[in-house]
Amino acid sequence: MKPRSRSGSGGLLLRHLGYSVGLVLMLMALTALTLHASSNRPPQPSFTYAPSEPTINDVVTFDASGSTDPDGELVRFEWDFDGDGVWDLASGSPLAEWLYDHGGSYQVALRVTDDDGAIAIATGMIEVEEAPVAVRGELSTPIEPNRVLPGDSFEVTVRIEVHTEVSGLGLAAELPEGWRLLARENAGAAFKRSANQWLWVQGFLPGDQITVKIEVVVPGDAQPGLYEIRGYVQSFSPRFKIPIPKGLLVVQVV
Numbered sequence: 001m002k003p004r005s006r007s008g009s010g011g012l013l014l015r016h017l018g019y020s021v022g023l024v025l026m027l028m029a030l031t032a033l034t035l036h037a038s039s040n041r042p043p044q045p046s047f048t049y050a051p052s053e054p055t056i057n058d059v060v061t062f063d064a065s066g067s068t069d070p071d072g073e074l075v076r077f078e079w080d081f082d083g084d085g086v087w088d089l090a091s092g093s094p095l096a097e098w099l100y101d102h103g104g105s106y107q108v109a110l111r112v113t114d115d116d117g118a119i120a121i122a123t124g125m126i127e128v129e130e131a132p133v134a135v136r137g138e139l140s141t142p143i144e145p146n147r148v149l150p151g152d153s154f155e156v157t158v159r160i161e162v163h164t165e166v167s168g169l170g171l172a173a174e175l176p177e178g179w180r181l182l183a184r185e186n187a188g189a190a191f192k193r194s195a196n197q198w199l200w201v202q203g204f205l206p207g208d209q210i211t212v213k214i215e216v217v218v219p220g221d222a223q224p225g226l227y228e229i230r231g232y233v234q235s236f237s238p239r240f241k242i243p244i245p246k247g248l249l250v251v252q253v254v
Ligand SMILES: [Ca+2]
Pocket: 040, 041, 042, 043, 069, 070, 071, 072, 073, 114, 115, 116, 118
């Protein structure tokens, strides 16, 4: 009986000891947790973007994957692309895309949040260039707005506003199949009928305005529906190809 009782009291002692050890370990864990929360190290944001010299309406890709958190991970990326103080995009991904529709110099801010809720901000500048030319177009149809009958013809005016010194400027028009084009005003360009292309041998300076007028003939058997005239302006120097904005030259055959 004695040894059993002794072993019994020894067991009780060990159990007490066990509770104490457990309590101490729990307290240590709590302390560690508290220390961890208060000693969370803040994230370190950084970003790059491409292309490095974007022009208006280029898709600019921003990449914040170089951002780090020394003791955790990043859970949120927020962007102010134009420096107006308003966050334009929030994401769990470090990649973002933005498109600038005005030229200029913008401050970009990136705010990252780590898995403990700490935030940090990095900023950088981006220069967005004006497009070398702006292309506009308008229609003048027998039935307004922008409606024609099969066999009708209508007038298209394309205006090119030059923003930078260019040489080797060209314009091309792309018509729906079977539609014909008659050049009316070529603004000094050589017109290549087989390709519906205009080419200027002279150079242009910022501020120059070029107006090209064409007549488009709708085939007599055209089916009712919406048709679009597309095209682009291009240049050898500087080298670019800028489309006539989509949706600008749409006609409805009724
Ligand atoms: Ca952290």
